[in-house]
Every structure is written in structure tokens, then in C-alpha cells.
Amino acid sequence: xxxxxxxxxxxxxxxxxxxxxxxxxxxxxxxxxxxxxxxxxxxxxxxxxxxxxxxxxxxxxxxxxxxxxxxxxxxxxxxxxxxxxxxxxxxxxxxxxxxxxxxxxxxxxxxxxxxxxxxxxxxxxxxxxxxxxxxxxxxxxxxxxxxxxxxxxxxxxxxxxxxxxxxxxxxxxxxxxxxxxxxxxxxxxxxxxxxxxxxxxxxxxxxxxxxxxxxxxxxxxxxxxxxxxxxxxxxxxxxxxxxxxxxxxxxxxxxxxxxxxxxxxxxxxxxxxxxxxxxxxxxxxxxxxxxxxxxxxxxxxxxxxxxxxxxxxxxxxxxxxxxxxxxxxxxxxxxxxxxxxxxxxxxxxxxxx
Amino acid sequence: xxxxxxxxxxxxxxxxxxxxxxxxxxxxxxxxxxxxxxxxxxxxxxxxxxxxxxxxxxxxxxxxxxxxxxxxxxxxxxxxxxxxxxxxxxxxxxxxxxxxxxxxxxxxxxxxxxxxxxxxxxxxxxxxxxxxxxxxxxxxxxxxxxxxxxxxxxxxxxxxxxxxxxxxxxxxxxxxxxxxxxxxxxxxxxxxxxxxxxxxxxxxxxxxxxxxxxxxxxxxxxxxxxxxxxxxxxxxxxxxxxxxxxxxxxxxxxxxxxxxxxxxxxxxxxxxxxxxxxxxxxxxxxxxxxxxxxxxxxxxxxxxxxxxxxxxxxxxxxxxxxxxxxxxxxxxxxxxxxxxxxxxxxxxxxxxxxxx
Amino acid sequence: xxxxxxxxxxxxxxxxxxxxxxxxxxxxxxxxxxxxxxxxxxxxxxxxxxxxxxxxxxxxxxxxxxxxxxxxxxxxxxxxxxxxxxxxxxxxxxxxxxxxxxxxxxxxxxxx
Numbered sequence: 001x002x003x004x005x006x007x008x009x010x011x012x013x014x015x016x017x018x019x020x021x022x023x024x025x026x027x028x029x030x031x032x033x034x035x036x037x038x039x040x041x042x043x044x045x046x047x048x049x050x051x052x053x054x055x056x057x058x059x060x061x062x063x064x065x066x067x068x069x070x071x072x073x074x075x076x077x078x079x080x081x082x083x084x085x086x087x088x089x090x091x092x093x094x095x096x097x098x099x100x101x102x103x104x105x106x107x108x109x110x111x112x113x114x115x116x117x118x119x120x121x122x123x124x125x126x127x128x129x130x131x132x133x134x135x136x137x138x139x140x141x142x143x144x145x146x147x148x149x150x151x152x153x154x155x156x157x158x159x160x161x162x163x164x165x166x167x168x169x170x171x172x173x174x175x176x177x178x179x180x181x182x183x184x185x186x187x188x189x190x191x192x193x194x195x196x197x198x199x200x201x202x203x204x205x206x207x208x209x210x211x212x213x214x215x216x217x218x219x220x221x222x223x224x225x226x227x228x229x230x231x232x233x234x235x236x237x238x239x240x241x242x243x244x245x246x247x248x249x250x251x252x253x254x255x256x257x258x259x260x261x262x263x264x265x266x267x268x269x270x271x272x273x274x275x276x277x278x279x280x281x282x283x284x285x286x287x288x289x290x291x292x293x294x295x296x297x298x299x300x301x302x303x304x305x306x307x308x309x310x311x312x313x314x315x316x317x318x319x320x321x322x323x324x325x326x327x328x329x330x331x332x333x334x335x336x337x338x339x340x341x342x343x344x345x346x347x348x349x350x351x352x353x
Numbered sequence: 354x355x356x357x358x359x360x361x362x363x364x365x366x367x368x369x370x371x372x373x374x375x376x377x378x379x380x381x382x383x384x385x386x387x388x389x390x391x392x393x394x395x396x397x398x399x400x401x402x403x404x405x406x407x408x409x410x411x412x413x414x415x416x417x418x419x420x421x422x423x424x425x426x427x428x429x430x431x432x433x434x435x436x437x438x439x440x441x442x443x444x445x446x447x448x449x450x451x452x453x454x455x456x457x458x459x460x461x462x463x464x465x466x467x468x469x470x471x472x473x474x475x476x477x478x479x480x481x482x483x484x485x486x487x488x489x490x491x492x493x494x495x496x497x498x499x500x501x502x503x504x505x506x507x508x509x510x511x512x513x514x515x516x517x518x519x520x521x522x523x524x525x526x527x528x529x530x531x532x533x534x535x536x537x538x539x540x541x542x543x544x545x546x547x548x549x550x551x552x553x554x555x556x557x558x559x560x561x562x563x564x565x566x567x568x569x570x571x572x573x574x575x576x577x578x579x580x581x582x583x584x585x586x587x588x589x590x591x592x593x594x595x596x597x598x599x600x601x602x603x604x605x606x607x608x609x610x611x612x613x614x615x616x617x618x619x620x621x622x623x624x625x626x627x628x629x630x631x632x633x634x635x636x637x638x639x640x641x642x643x644x645x646x647x648x649x650x651x652x653x654x655x656x657x658x659x660x661x662x663x664x665x666x667x668x669x670x671x672x673x674x675x676x677x678x679x680x681x682x683x684x685x686x687x688x689x690x691x692x693x694x695x696x697x698x699x700x701x702x703x704x705x706x707x708x709x
Numbered sequence: 710x711x712x713x714x715x716x717x718x719x720x721x722x723x724x725x726x727x728x729x730x731x732x733x734x735x736x737x738x739x740x741x742x743x744x745x746x747x748x749x750x751x752x753x754x755x756x757x758x759x760x761x762x763x764x765x766x767x768x769x770x771x772x773x774x775x776x777x778x779x780x781x782x783x784x785x786x787x788x789x790x791x792x793x794x795x796x797x798x799x800x801x802x803x804x805x806x807x808x809x810x811x812x813x814x815x816x817x818x819x820x821x
Contacts, residue, residue, distance in 0.1 A: 192478035212595040213604035213617070230718035239719050247598055273713055514728065535809070576802070580747045585776070588750070608725060610750050611773045617727035 001088060003133050014137045019089035020051045021080055023096030025059070026258035026290075032307025034095055036296035037141055044155060044299060045148060049093065050114040052083045060098040064222035070122065074116065077106045078124040082132035082149070090136040097257035100140045103177025104186050107134065138186070140179060142256035142291040142345040146188060146196045149203040160206030160252075163323035168207040169251040173197035174241070174264060176257025177217050191215075197254045200291060204298055206252070213244035220259040238267040242279040242286075249281065252318060253288040261290045269312045272347035284349045285313035297324060304330050314350045361371030365696060366391060366450055366460035367644075368438050369467035370525050371399020373674020375421045377466050380693030382428045386700070390430055391450065391457060393437035397422055399468050405498035407682065408536075408543040409570040415650045417682075429491055433457065443639035448702065460697055461703075465653055465664065465672040466689075467677070470631040470646070472522025474624045479593040488594060489522075490626045491540055498543065498547060500623045506600070506620040512554035513620040515542040516604060517657060518591045519561040529649035534627030538564050539571045541625050542578045549582040553614065557584045558617075558703070559607055560591050568681055594622055628679040636666060652678045662692035663699075671696055715725035725777050732778050739775075739814045745809050747802040748772045754806060764789035768796055768806055771813055784817025 010152040018041075026033055041047045059076050062068040069075075084092055094100040110117035124130050127243040145152065160169045180187030189195035191213075198208040219237025224230050241264070245253075255261040265288040272278050272285070280286050288311065289297070296306050303324065307333045308315045319326055344350060367374045370392030378388045387395055396402065397418075404414035420523040425432075440451040474482035474490050475617050482488045487505040489497070497504045506513050519541055523534040536657040538561065545557045559578075564586070566572040578584040589607040597603030608615050633650045635642040653672040654665040662677075664670040673692040674685040731739070739745055748769055755767035766789040776785050790810045797806045 190478075193484075210596045212359060212605075214595060215593065228716045230717070231715070232719055235717065236719040236722075241720055243722070270715060271719065274715070274718065576747060579749070580743070583746060586749070605724075608773070608777075609772070611725070611777065613723060613725050613777070615725035615727050 009185070009188065011143060011188050012137065013139055013143050013185070014219050016047050016149075017089060018047070018049045018091045018093035018139070018144070019084040019087055020049050020093045021055050021058070021099065022051075022097065023258045024074050025262055026095055029262050030074050030290065030293070030307055030310060031107070031259065032305060032310075033053070033289065033290055033292050033296075033297030036301055036306050037095070037145075037214055037292040039296055039301070040152070040292070040299060041144070041148075045151060047103050049192075050087050050089060052087060052167050055083055058096070058099040058102050058104040060096070061222055061226075064098070065226060066223070071119070073102065074106055074109075074120045075123045075127065077103060077329070078132050079119045079128060079130060079137065082124065082128070082130040084135065085133045090133065091139060092135040092137070092159070092238050093139050093141060094174060095178045095258070097140065098185075098259065100138070101182055103135075103138050104183045107138065108183065110134070135159060138254065140173075140196075142179070142196050142200075143188065145291045145295050146200050149200050152299065153203045156204065157300045158298050158324060160201060160204040160298075160322065162251075162321045164321075168205055168288050169318075169321060170209050170249060171198075171201040171206040171249065171254050172211055172214070172245045172250040173201065173253045173254045174207050174218055174257075174260050176260050179256060200294065201252075201254055204294070205334055209245070209248045211245045211248050211249055211250075213241050216241050216244070218255075218257075218260040218263050218265050220257075225263075235262060235267050235270060240272055242268065243270065245286070246279045250286055251321065252294075254291065254294060255288060258289050258290070261288055263289045265312045269345065269348045273345070276325070276347060278348055282349070283347070284317055287311070287313050287318040288333045289315075289318075297322070300324075302326070302330075304333070313348065364389070364460045365462045365464060366448065366452075366458060367464045367466050367673075369399065369465070369672070369674075369676070370394070370397040370432065370470050371466065371469060372421065372682055373676070373689060374399070374464075374466035375425050376686050376689035377464050377599070377673045377692055378430050379421075379424055379428065380690050381464075381696060382430055384693060384697055386697070388430055389433060389458065389460075390425070391433045391436050391438050393435070393467075395435050397425065397432070397434075400471075400492075400567050401682075403492055403495050403499075405495045406543075406547070409538045409574050410566070411543075439643050440643040441643075441670070448669065462669050462671065462700065464662075464692060464696065465634075465670070465676050466674050467643075467676050468631055469652075469675045472528070472534075472626040472629045474521055474626045476528055477525075478626070479523055480521065480591065480622070480624055481549040481594045481602075485594065485596065485602060485622075487600065487620060488624065490624050490628065491537065491544060494592070494623050496543055504621070510620055511552065512556065513548075513552055514601075514618060515545075515548050515555055515557045515621045515623065516617075516619045517545055517557070517559045517623045517625060519559065519564075519625050520590065521624040521626050522629065523625075524562070529677045530627060530629055532627075532679065533565060534625075535565055535567060536679060536681050537625035537627060538566060539568060539574060540621070542566075542571075542584070543583045544623065546574075546578050546582050546698070549584060558601075559584060559586045560589060560592055561586060562588070568683070591622075594619075630674060631676065632666070641667060641670065652676060662688070662695045669698075669699065672680050723769060729778065731776070732780060734780060735775055735778060736817060738809070738816070741812055742805055742809045743777075744805045745772055746801065748804050749802060751801065753799050753801065754804075757795040757799050759791050759793045759795065760789040765789060768810065771810070775813065780816045781818075783813050784815070787811075787813035790814065 040050045059068045059073050063073045181191045185307035219234035225234045267283040303326050365388045367378050367390045370390045383386045401418050438450045442449040447461045449459050489685045522528050566575050589609045591606045593606045594602050597618045605616045630646045630650045630652050632643040633646045653676045655661045656665045662671040664672050750769045755761050762767040766786050771783050785809050
């Protein structure tokens with residue numbers, strides 16, 4: 001019998017012509033990331049990636065919190081697809097892992113319940129006079145970056161190697177739960193052996209570290225995070241991951257989900273405040289980057305244009321290891337002029353020069 | 354070839370030279386029938402070749418295999434080694450055996466005794482077999498006992514931590530294996546005791562869902578493992594294995610009796626890979642194909658109530674041993690005798706018709 | 710800078726760590742009464758238990774918790790035992806429960 005093995009699983013990713021939808025969390029908390037991705041795809045690799053400013057939130061977070069009913073989210077998704085259809089595209093490129101999971105889920109439901117698809121078409125028509133086609137390919141941005149990892153690495157002046165010692169940097173990955181745990185066939189390597197981030201890190205010369213709690217949820221949850229009283233639940237889950245990866249002394253946490261990127265970054269500070277503990281050896285925290293932030297850095301994009309000053313765990317130690325030259329003084333020079341320096345916490349050291 | 358040309362009523366072809374095939378051949382030969390064995394490997398023995406010692410008494414597997422082979426040789430049963438039958442063609446009341454386009458032989462009766470396959474443990478991806486060197490299957494561990502492969506931990510480890518996972522690819526609908534392989538429980542207990550004998554300081558854990566100690570003296574073995582060997586039994590299926598510190602594995606499970614998740618570091622994890630069909634029997638009019646199993650393939654279906662050997666819908670085709678489903682050696686031997694009796698009755702009934 | 714009040718806190722991981730070596734006092738109990746090893750957690754001891762009707766005493770659970778190193782809880786719960794002996798009478802594996810419970814009860818700090 002030919003066994004079905006997810007670790008050998010490869011996903012079909014079209015080479016070009018994408019309709020791009022953004023992530024609420026990514027563009028809010030990591031505002032340079034999506035701009036950098038579009039810049040790489042369009043300008044470095046010459047791809048056709050189209051974006052329609054009329055697209056909205058997918059309402060995924062509210063859906064998972066039971067605030068938005070199924071019929072509503074289906075109609076919202078249908079509207080996004082109608083924008084794609086109107087623009088003449090059939091390949092959907094999704095920035096957010098929650099959204100990616102939502103698109104997969106809606107398409108799966110429509111496949112198994114064609115009557116729901118008909119109801120959605122009707123609801124969209126009645127409310128907006130719009131119609132839509134289903135996408136031919138549903139691609140997460142990390143899929144595309146993984147798919148294009150070789151051309152990106154070929155253009156890259158940097159490698160994930162400590163420049164002074166030539167040691168490969170140790171990378172732990174955290175793949176968003178909704179990337180492949182719900183629909184394993186939707187992602188590279190499925191749920192158990194996700195290769196979408198590890199393959200990227202290895203292409204750049206990094207050393208992947210498999211650690212016991214690699215598949216544990218970052219703790220984002222949905223309703224579990226929204227109320228302040230519940231956030232300890234989210235924090236506790238992130239803590240399990242940090243405790244597990246600490247022994248492997250990672251240089252970098254690599255994510256593909258905006259929520260994971262956010263929590264694995266911010267909770268390091270919160271935990272440091274609460275318990276005094278940081279999970280690196282120098283008290284500076286473990287840097288966290290998403291796939292497109294990593295690709296942009298490797299391609300030599302300016303860290304501050306990329307928005308890395310918006311991260312809680314400061315990136316300078318990592319930039320120094322890789323040998324990326326940056327203007328320390330430019331860190332808080334925003335488009336609108338110089339920003340005042342943020343407060344300096346007593347834990348999770350930061351360096352202002 | 355037409356029907357009148359050939360009808361060797363008394364000749365029985367046995368497909369498979371493992372314990373089931375050999376024992377069925379012996380039982381038929383003793384009854385005076387002419388039998389021959391077709392074995393796809395170059396040697397007799399089947400899975401028994403890979404075992405070190407046998408539950409429940411620890412008899413050396415090579416001793417039993419040696420005895421079986423000796424008897425087969427003593428009765429001068431013709432052996433067709435390295436011949437893999439993949440098709441049976443009905444000619445008259447008998448069969449022609451084919452390997453691809455090559456006819457291998459003819460027989461009045463064919464007995465399928467080609468056993469089972471071991472579940473491919475790589476399919477339980479969460480356990481990392483084939484990925485982490487310290488994850489073994491039960492068959493691998495027998496090879497370690499037989500000194501055919503090394504221990505997966507350094508010789509400096511005097512007190513290795515070892516885990517056994519029961520029901521890997523058994524009782525698992527998602528793997529297409531709904532059945533219980535039934536001898537993994539006692540095999541795990543046997544192997545756990547063997548590890549403790551070799552490494553008295555070892556800490557050995559068995560992760561089980563429920564212990565199915567069905568055979569004679571199996572339950573006693575379980576108690577002995579607990580009391581005399583200090584093997585710890587934890588009720589809960591392992592959820593995943595991942596690299597731990599050093600060269601160790603980090604495994605997670607639920608202790609369902611305590612209602613608490615647990616984790617521990619192991620030097621060796623042994624997966625009790627279950628028994629799955631070795632082939633898929635595809636029946637056509639006057640032909641039977643032995644094909645690669647597909648997801649959810651069952652074992653060979655037989656008709657009748659108890660210990661039946663007659664393959665459903667096929668006159669003159671019988672099945673013996675573990676190709677009908679998981680079976681222990683004593684069960685296989687008992688089955689071989691029962692099948693031989695059925696074959697004898699069938700051949701007698703043909704003669705009765707011919708004489709009438 | 711004063712410590713911020715987040716309004717929430719993290720919870721400890723409740724998973725048992727089986728790799729942690731057995732506590733010496735647990736080892737003493739297991740070695741002094743080796744029949745404890747024979748327990749297969751069938752629960753018959755708990756089903757007949759006089760104290761179990763009113764308290765969280767269940768001998769088979771004490772065995773599991775003892776190995777898990779939860780010494781304080783084991784000692785505390787073992788003290789609910791009324792030493793009626795029904796469990797020992799009924800245990801199919803012949804565990805010397807009376808002695809085991811007395812050893813376990815001694816694990817709790819003495820009451821003032």
C-alpha cells in the first residue's frame with residue numbers, strides 16, 4: 001500500500017497572477033510586513049499581484065468568537081471572492097492564517113453542501129448585486145514565499161548564519177494552527193510535518209530546531225484572548241512553548257500567522273514582567289519574525305522601513321549576528337518625523353542608541 | 354489449456370512458506386496428499402524468521418522454525434522458493450498458478466497461507482518513525498534482540514527510559530484498520546520484560562488503551578511484568594513524539610486513570626505495529642488476483658461459522674492462518690489442522706462425484 | 710518603573726513529568742510494600758470503600774498519585790481510611806492495602 005504521508009506532501013502553488021487579501025492583525029501590529037511582501041513579489045520577482053482596497057476583514061476572529069453567524073461570514077467571504085472575480089483573477093493569496101483557514105472552511109462547506117453555496121450567492125446578490133467564482137488556487141503568503149524560496153535566496157545578500165562564527169542560526173518555527181491542522185491537505189507537509197517555514201529557514205542557511213512543543217498552539221485562541229480576564233489562558237500556552245524551546249537556545253522564532261507572530265513576541269515581555277524570566281541567555285528575549293519579514297531582511301530591505309521597531313523583542317541582536325547593517329538612529333524616524341523614544345522596561349532589555 | 358487436459362485432484366498448492374503454510378503442508382502431507390509450497394522469499398519462515406523469542410514461555414524462535422523446517426524437509430515437500438504467485442486461474446476444477454506472465458504450476462486445490470503485513474508505522478506520523486532513530490517498531494526490537502541491529506542508545510546508558518506504544522495502526526479507523534491485532538499486547542509485555550532483563554536499571558513504560566491478554570498464560574505474564582519486572586503500565590495512547598534533550602525523545606500522553614496529561618523523555622520508543630492484510634484478494638470469474646492492498650482492505654474472507662478455511666465464493670480455494678486475520682502461532686497451528694481437514698473433505702467429495 | 714498590573718496571570722502546566730525521579734519517600738513506600746506494584750487500577754477497592762462514600766479516598770488513585778509524586782495529597786487522602794479492610798478482602802491481585810495505606814498516611818505531616 002502506498003502510504004499517505006503528510007511530510008512528503010507538496011502543495012500545488014501557481015507561479016503568478018494573484019489577488020491579494022490582507023490581514024487585520026498583520027497590518028495593524030506589523031505594518032511594514034505586507035508592504036514588504038508586495039514589494040518583493042512585484043518588484044524583486046516581477047509577479048502580478050493585484051489588490052483591491054475595497055476588500056474588508058474576513059470577520060474570522062468574530063466568527064470564531066460566535067459574534068458573527070455562519071451566513072454572515074459566508075457572504076463576506078463571497079464578497080471578497082466577487083472582488084477577485086471582478087478583477088479577473090482566480091488565484092487567491094491570503095496574508096492571514098485565520099483568514100486562510102476561513103477560506104478553506106467555507107470552500108469545504110460549499111463543496112459538501114452546494115445548497116449553502118446557492119444561498120450565499122443569493123444573499124450576496126440581494127445585498128450587493130455581486131456574483132463570484134470560486135478560486136482555482138488558495139495560497140497562503142507563506143506558501144508563496146516557500147514556493148519562491150530559491151529565487152529569493154538567489155537574490156539575497158544575507159544568510160541565516162552568524163557572520164562572526166559561521167554558525168548556522170538556530171530557528172524554531174511556529175506554524176499557525178489554522179494553516180494545516182484543520183485541513184492538512186491545504187498546506188506544505190500537512191499538520192504533523194509542516195515544512196513551509198522550516199524549508200524556508202533551511203534555504204537561507206539556518207538550522208531548524210525541532211522542539212517538543214513545536215505543534216502546541218501559541219495561545220492566541222479567539223474568545224480566550226479578547227477579554228482581559230481570559231488572557232492568562234493565552235499567556236500560559238505561549239509560556240509552555242517558550243519553556244520547551246528554551247533548552248535549544250534558538251536565535252529566532254519564525255511564524256507564518258500574524259496572531260502567532262504577535263503573541264510569541266508580546267507575551268515574552270509580559271512573562272518577563274510577571275515572572276522576571278526571559279527565555280534567552282542575555283535577558284533580551286528571542287526575536288520573532290514572520291516569513292515575509294525574514295524574506296525582506298534576507299533581500300536586504302531596511303529593517304526600519306520593514307517596521308521591525310514595532311516588535312516588542314528587539315531585533316538588533318539578530319541583525320548583528322546576520323551582519324545586516326542598519327542605521328540605529330533611524331529606528332524611530334517615522335514618515336511623519338522623529339518619534340519620541342518608547343519607555344524602557346526594566347525587564348526584556350532593549351537597546352536605544 | 355482446457356478442462357479435460359488437467360485435473361490433478363489430489364495435488365494441493367500452498368501459497369506461503371511461513372508457519373501457516375508449513376503446518377498446513379505437514380497436516381495435508383500426513384493425510385497422504387501431495388502438497389507443494391510456493392514461497393515468495395528465498396527462505397521458509399515468514400515473519401517467524403524475524404523473531405528472537407516467543408511469548409509466553411520465551412522459546413527461541415529459531416528452535417521452533419528449525420523444527421518446522423526439519424519436518425517439512427523430512428516429508429520431502431517440494432518447495433518453490435522465490436516464486437510469488439499473483440494470479441490463480443481456474444481450469445476445470447483445478448487451478449493454474451501465475452507469476453506475471455509465467456505459469457508456475459498447477460493444482461487441484463490452492464491454500465492461501467501468505468500471512469499478513471506489518472502496519473507501516475510511518476503512517477502514524479505523530480510518532481516520528483523513520484524520522485527519529487530512537488523510534489523502533491516491535492519487529493525492529495526483535496532484530497535488536499537478535500543482534501542484527503544496534504540499540505538506538507549509547508552503551509553508556511545503563512538505565513535507559515523505554516516506552517512501548519500499543520495499538521499502532523490497530524483499532525484505528527483513520528488508518529483503515531478497525532481491527533485489534535491482538536498479539537501486540539502480549540508482545541509488548543514480553544519485550545518490556547526482555548528489556549528489563551538486559552537492563553535491570555531501565556524504566557519501562559507501556560502505553561495501552563486496554564490490555565487484551567486473551568491467550569493462555571498471557572495475563573500471568575502481564576502480572577509478572579508488573580510485579581517482578583517493575584514495568585509501568587499507563588492507560589492512554591501516546592499523542593506525539595518529538596526530539597527532546599540530548600538524543601532523547603520527548604513524548605506526550607494522557608494518563609487517563611488520573612485525568613492528567615503527562616510527558617517524559619525516552620531513550621527508545623517502540624511502536625507495536627499491528628497486523629494488516631498483505632494482499633487484496635480480487636475475485637473474478639474463474640480467476641483470483643492477489644493485489645496490493647488499498648486503504649481499508651480487509652483480510653481474506655472465509656465462509657462458515659468457526660475456524661473456517663474455505664474462501665468465500667471460490668470452490669477449491671482455502672485460506673489458512675493469519676491471512677484471514679490476526680492470529681497467534683498456536684492459533685495458526687490449530688487452524689492449519691482444521692483447514693487440512695476441510696481440504697480433505699473437499700477432495701473426497703470431488704472423488705465421490707467422479708465415482709458416481 | 711512600577712510593575713504593570715495586567716489583570717491576568719499565567720497558570721502552571723498541569724502535565725505530569727514522568728522523567729522526574731521518584732521521590733525518596735515514595736520509593737520507601739513502594740519498596741516497603743512491594744505488592745503495590747500488582748495494582749491494575751480495576752477500582753474494586755474504591756467501589757467497596759467505606760470512606761470512599763464520603764471522602765475522596767480511592768486506593769487505586771492513591772497508587773497512581775503516589776507514583777506521580779503528589780505526596781501531600783496522598784497522605785491527606787489516605788488518612789480518610791477507616792481500616793475496615795473490605796478493599797483488601799476484595800482486591801483480585803492481593804495487594805496488601807492495609808499496610809500500603811498506613812505507609813501512605815504517614816506521608817502527610819503530623820497534625821498538631
